[in-house]
Amino acid sequence: MKRLLILCISLVVLAALPSQGLAQVPPPAPTPPAEPVPVPVPQAGKASLKVRGGMPTKRMRFLFRGQRLVAVTRVKPFVAGQVAVLEVIRNGRIVSRHKAAIRRSKGRGRAAFRIKARRSGKFALRVRHRATVQQKAFRTKKVRLVAGRFRAGAGERGAKVTLLQRGLKQLGFAVPTNGYYDAGTARAVTAFRKTNRMGTDGYAIPSVYSRVFRGDGAFKPRHPRAGRHVEFDWSRQVLALIQNGRARGVYHASSGKASTPTVFGAFEFYRKEPGTNSLGMVQSNYFIGGYAIHGYHSVPDYPASHGCIRVPIPNAYQIDSQIALGQKIFVYR
Numbered sequence: 552m553k554r555l556l557i558l559c560i561s562l563v564v565l566a567a568l569p570s571q572g573l574a575q576v577p578p579p580a581p582t583p584p585a586e587p588v589p590v591p592v593p594q595a596g597k598a599s600l601k602v603r604g605g606m607p608t609k610r611m612r613f614l615f616r617g618q619r620l621v622a623v624t625r626v627k628p629f630v631a632g633q634v635a636v637l638e639v640i641r642n643g644r645i646v647s648r649h650k651a652a653i654r655r656s657k658g659r660g661r662a663a664f665r666i667k668a669r670r671s672g673k674f675a676l677r678v679r680h681r682a683t684v685q686q687k688a689f690r691t692k693k694v695r696l697v698a699g700r701f702r703a704g705a706g707e708r709g710a711k712v713t714l715l716q717r718g719l720k721q722l723g724f725a726v727p728t729n730g731y732y733d734a735g736t737a738r739a740v741t742a743f744r745k746t747n748r749m750g751t752d753g754y755a756i757p758s759v760y761s762r763v764f765r766g767d768g769a770f771k772p773r774h775p776r777a778g779r780h781v782e783f784d785w786s787r788q789v790l791a792l793i794q795n796g797r798a799r800g801v802y803h804a805s806s807g808k809a810s811t812p813t814v815f816g817a818f819e820f821y822r823k824e825p826g827t828n829s830l831g832m833v834q835s836n837y838f839i840g841g842y843a844i845h846g847y848h849s850v851p852d853y854p855a856s857h858g859c860i861r862v863p864i865p866n867a868y869q870i871d872s873q874i875a876l877g878q879k880i881f882v883y884r
Contacts, residue, residue, distance in 0.1 A: 591684060591685070593682065593683065593684060593685055593686050593687045594628060594630055594685065594686050594687065595686075595687050595689070596626055596627065596628065596630070596680060596686050596687060596689045597626070597627055597689055598624050598625060598626045598627070598635070598660075598678060598680065598689055598690070598691045599624065599625050599691060599692075600622060600623070600624045600676065600677070600678050600691040600692065600694055601622070601623050601624075601625075601694075602620055602621070602622050602623075602676065602694050602696070603620060603621045603622075603623070604618060604619065604620030604621060604764075604765075605618060605620060605696070605764050606714040606717060606718055606763075606764055608710055608713075608714070610695065611673075611695040611696055611697055612694070612695070612696045612697075613696070613697055613698075613699075613701075613710065613711070613714055613764070614668045614696055614697070614698040614699075614764065615668075615698065615699070615700065615701065615757070615760055615761045615764045615765075616668055616669070616670070616671050616698045616699055616700050617667065617668065617669065617761075618667070618668050618698070618761070618764060618765065619665060619666070619667050619668075620665075620666060620667075620668065620696075621663060621664070621665050622637055622663070622664045622665075622666065622676055622678070622694070623661065623662070623663045623664075624637075624653075624661070624662050624663075624678040624691060625656075625659050625660065625661055626653055626659060626660030626661070626662070626680070627659050627660070628659070628660070629653070629655050629656075629658070629659055629660035630653075630660070630685050630686040631655075631685075632683075632685065633652075633653040633660065633680060633683065633685065633686055634650055634651070634652055634653065634680070634681075635650070635651050635652075635653050635662040635678050635679070635680055636648050636649070636650050636678065636679045636680070636681070637649040637650075637651070637664040637666070637676060637677075637678050638676070638677045638678070638679060639666070639674060639675075639676060640674060640675040640676070640677060640693070641672070641673075641674045641675075646674075649664050649666065651663060651664055653680075662678070668696070668698035670698065671698055671699045671700065672697065672698065672699070673695065673696070673697045674695075674696055674697075674698070675693040675694060675695050675696065676693065676694045676696065677690060677691055677692070677693045677694070678690065678691045679691075700757045700760075701715075701755075701757065701760040702754075702755060702756055702757050702760065703715060703732055703754075703755045703760075704732060704737075704753075704754045704755065705732055705733075705734075705737060705753075705754075706732060707731075707732040708730055708731050708732070709730065710730075711760075712730050712731065712732050712736070713728065713730040714764075715736070715740075715755055715759075715760065715763060716728045716729070716730070716736060716739075718763035718764060718766070719739050719740070719743060719763060721766070722743070722763065722766070722768055722769040722770075723769050723770055723791075723797060723798035723799055723800065723801055724739045724742055724743055724746075724770075724798075724800075724801045725738075725739060725742070725800045725801060725802055725866060725869060726738075726739035732755075734865075735865065736753075737753030737754075738753065738802070738803050738863055738865075738866065740752075740753045740754065740755050740759060741753040741803045741852070742789055742801050742802055742803045743759060743763070743768060743801075744759065745787050745788055745789050745803065745852070746768065746769075746770050746787060746789050746801060747762065747768045748787065751852035769797075769798060770789065770791045770798040770801045771798075772791065772793045772796065772797070772798060773881065773883060774793070774881050775793070775796035775797075776796065777793070777879060777881070778879075779793065779794045779795075779878065780793050780878060780879040780880060780881065781793065781844070781874065781878065781879070781880040781881070782880070782881045782882075782883075783804065783806070783813075783844075783860055783880065783881070783882045783883075784883065784884075785806055785813065785815070785854075785882065785883065785884050786884050788803075788804055788805055788806060788852065788853070788854070789801055789802065789803065789804055790802045790804040790844065790860060790862060790870070792870065792873050792874075799873075800869065800870070800873065802862050802863075802866050802870065803850060803852075803862070803863065803866075804844075804850065804860050804861060804862050805850045805851055805852070805853065805854060805855050805856060805860075805861045806854045806856060806858075806859075806860050806861075807854055807856050807857060807858035807859065808854045808855050808856065808857075809854070811856070811857045811858045812854075812858065813842065813854070813856075813858050813859070813860060813882060814839060814842055814858070814882065815882050815883055815884065816839075816881075816882060817879060817880070817881050817882075818838040818839045818879070818880050818882070819838065819877055819878065819879055819880070820836050820837065820838050820874055820875070820876055820877065820878050820880065821837060821838065821839075821876065821877075822836075822837040822876075823835070823836055823837075823871070823874070823876065824836075824837070824843075825871070831847060831848060832845040832846070832847065832859070833845055833846030833847065833864050833867045833868075834846055834867040834868055834870070834871035835859075836870070836871060836874045838880045841858070841859075842858050842859055842860075843859050843860070844859070844860045844862060844867075844870060844874070844880075845859055845860075845861065845862070845867060846861070846862055846863065846864035846865075846866065846867025846868070847861040847862070847863075847864065848864065849861075850862060850863050860882075
């Protein structure tokens with residue numbers, strides 16, 4: 552029994568010893584830890600906002616109620632997949648939001664919104680971008696606007712008169728830009744209304760403002776390629792000085808009455824008579840026979856002369872300074 556116990560112990564010791572001649576197997580190398588995935592850093596951004604439509608002053612932009620406008624935001628830098636939100640703000644509250652994708656344009660981002668000024672009163676526009684993984688949050692400054700149904704007449708002053716005058720001038724009508732609704736402004740409104748067949752009054756009704764604020768209602772020359780010349784449209788009783796294919800001065804005028812009608816056709820100015828003659832004609836520019844463009848104390852809104860084309864005396868000096876001998880005039884129905 553004692554001998555058997557010794558034999559078992561010997562076998563256990565031999566089994567524990569490494570076998571001679573057998574290769575040593577190294578333990579497996581430890582698995583390295585996985586590198587952390589870098590978290591993308593969102594880019595900073597900034598944006599500007601511009602509005603097209605209506606008439607601007609330094610403080611705000613004026614719109615006619617119901618007028619459509621376009622708001623365009625430009626973003627730096629451009630990051631794909633971003634969205635801009637246009638906020639419409641009234642009395643400090645956001646009353647509506649409009650979304651648009653920011654698309655690449657000339658190396659920057661651009662988003663455009665088209666909205667309508669449905670209500671009268673002051674409001675503001677602002678564009679906001681909410682933070683995403685790719686780009687941080689940012690917003691534009693507010694653009695302030697006011698919409699309404701404007702009208703104006705003799706003796707009035709203020710921004711609405713100034714903007715009316717600027718708009719008429721941009722459309723080619725002869726008008727002062729002094730912010731005061733004087734006689735010159737009334738004559739320009741009369742010329743605008745006659746040009747657009749809106750009556751012959753010198754009062755700026757809402758429909759006048761609506762068209763002027765849209766940049767609509769310019770005199771369209773019948774002979775745009777005739778160089779620098781004069782056109783008189785008998786059917787509308789308006790005189791226009793044309794340069795580079797556009798009207799550069801449009802005036803209220805009155806032609807010959809039925810018994811002494813104005814002649815029609817294409818003519819050239821052949822004589823200038825400065826000052827006032829014995830018939831009360833001021834700064835006369837003759838284009839055929841005794842027919843001339845001249846200033847006169849009475850210029851009604853209908854044909855009333857002896858054949859000449861009458862214009863208000865203050866306008867006669869402006870017109871005379873822009874007419875040269877040999878220049879053409881087209882008189883048509």
